[in-house]
Amino acid sequence: MNQPFPPATPPRRILLATDLSSRADRAFDRAVQLCNQWGAELHVLHAVEAMRPAIPFGVDAHAYIRGRRDPCADAERLLRRTLTLEQVRANVHVEEGSASHAILAVAQREDCDLVILGENRDRLVGPFEGTLDHVVRASPASVLAVRSRPYAPYRNLMVGTDFTDESQQALATSACWFPGADIAFVHAYSMPYSGLLPRESQEWADGQLAHLRRHLHETGLPDGARASVRLLVDAGPPAIVLPRHAQELEADLTVIGAHPRGMLFDAVVGSSRLIIDAIPGDVLVVRAVRGDRA
Numbered sequence: 381m382n383q384p385f386p387p388a389t390p391p392r393r394i395l396l397a398t399d400l401s402s403r404a405d406r407a408f409d410r411a412v413q414l415c416n417q418w419g420a421e422l423h424v425l426h427a428v429e430a431m432r433p434a435i436p437f438g439v440d441a442h443a444y445i446r447g448r449r450d451p452c453a454d455a456e457r458l459l460r461r462t463l464t465l466e467q468v469r470a471n472v473h474v475e476e477g478s479a480s481h482a483i484l485a486v487a488q489r490e491d492c493d494l495v496i497l498g499e500n501r502d503r504l505v506g507p508f509e510g511t512l513d514h515v516v517r518a519s520p521a522s523v524l525a526v527r528s529r530p531y532a533p534y535r536n537l538m539v540g541t542d543f544t545d546e547s548q549q550a551l552a553t554s555a556c557w558f559p560g561a562d563i564a565f566v567h568a569y570s571m572p573y574s575g576l577l578p579r580e581s582q583e584w585a586d587g588q589l590a591h592l593r594r595h596l597h598e599t600g601l602p603d604g605a606r607a608s609v610r611l612l613v614d615a616g617p618p619a620i621v622l623p624r625h626a627q628e629l630e631a632d633l634t635v636i637g638a639h640p641r642g643m644l645f646d647a648v649v650g651s652s653r654l655i656i657d658a659i660p661g662d663v664l665v666v667r668a669v670r671g672d673r674a
Contacts, residue, residue: 396423568622626661
């Protein structure tokens, strides 16, 4: 019999990565809301891409370079001013280099449990273009991509599963981090034969649902929490099924489990980004913990 996973606990340290644009405000507001909810410590990071200065023709190079403004100092002043105006306490980090490398370095150095990135529906904005893929695959912490305006705490969650330990941990983490939230546990399955009769198709769906019930039982959730989880199975690729159910359920957060080498759905769809891109709202990628489960 499987042993319960290590107990999940809410994050103690949250790292918010921002490009200092107005488009990052939603991620900032969500990070502050979660820190208040969990009593977590907030770290705010801005990455400054090091660029060689363009020296105007006919201008003394040394004097021009000495007179240039320091982009790191400017970014730190802006960050601290924003935090003061918002009356938010946070640790400020301004790093030179690519956004993804800065995020991973600070998250590891500060032992952060959750990384938050601001993202629109299609791609990460500004200098974070393409950063999410790198961070999700390499971050030692879970990653939250924020797209929606945070009007309220997360109350309506959808957790995707492909019957792996990673997805079970994603469910257990969701129940711990957001107690009292409505949770739907969703599995997208493929039909072995496209020509199955309706009765055979229903029998296959019923079998998948029974498997999902066993999968839920093995998470080790308390009986009360387990009984409140809604189970859903649907035929089709995860990149199509999950976004459809996220819309139908009006989920304000979709949760997916991940292990150190990539997301759990990579083997199914070939690219984890297909799912993240297709989800209409915020997405939490839970970093699973490897343990001795027999």
